[in-house]
Amino acid sequence: MKKSEMKKSEINELERILANEEELQPMTGFSTRVMRAVREEEAATTPIAFPWTRFLPGFLINLGLLLGAAVWMILEPGSSSPAQLIPAEWFSDPQAQGLLWVALTVVGTGALAWTTSRWIAAQRTASF
């Protein structure tokens, strides 16, 4: 046999062996196991959607207040310090003004914590 012919037959033999491989069939329940893993993965990784509908109104109100305060301060040059945003006649005592700010901060933080916890509880209920 010629050398080139032998090489060709050798390649043909390799082709035959590599191309004709017996096909394996998946074990019973393979697709069920895959789908179980897919569902577990989906349940574990579903991201909590950002609550734009709740965030935007608050954000816009705060932005409006901030802009309003800025405009007010520009129109009233003598009122550049935040403490002076409160009319002076409300409190003649500077300590009372400080207390008002502290109270507002505590109330604001409490409201934020309450809203957040309610929102998380609602998301958990929805996911089960």
Next chain:
Amino acid sequence: MHSIHKSPGEDESTVDRVLAGDIDAFEEIVLRWQAPLLNLAYRFSRDRGLAEEMAQEAFLKIFRSLERWRRDAKFSTWMFSVALNHYRTTMRRHIPPSVELTELDAVTGAGDLADEMDAVANDGVVRRAVALLPAKYRDAIVVYYFTQQDVAETAGTLGLRPGTVKARLHRARKLLKTKLRALGHPLAVATQESER
């Protein structure tokens, strides 16, 4: 033999449903492609249990990255390339079943495989020898024969140009021949004797 050429339209509509939130629709993809993905995994691992595990993980990866399928490639080509990447990574951590000369000598006694092994066993040696090729040649051979000798499909799956695939196949066959000769495989031995 399994068919890797299925209706692309079916895949596309199923993927659309999964992406729209119908997770159960993914089972259609699993049922349609479980045999090809399992067989591709087996051609890398030569271990049935490991192949099932690899195929299951590949489906999870495909599910996770469905959104990244750009529709310029066939779903099957994209899916096989995702699976292939996973199989490669897994195989880096697993040593494929060895067909080293010393092991075959121990099995066959004198190392004369032509007398000792039947045709089925010889075919098995060739297939396991493929798993021992350097990764880039192994991948070319495995995917080429898996895609039923479709160079374009192989190139798409491997992310290579068809010319590169052909060059790697040529080199892979040469390396395979050298390895089989070292193992005393009758196919390579016959060639060697005729060349003298």
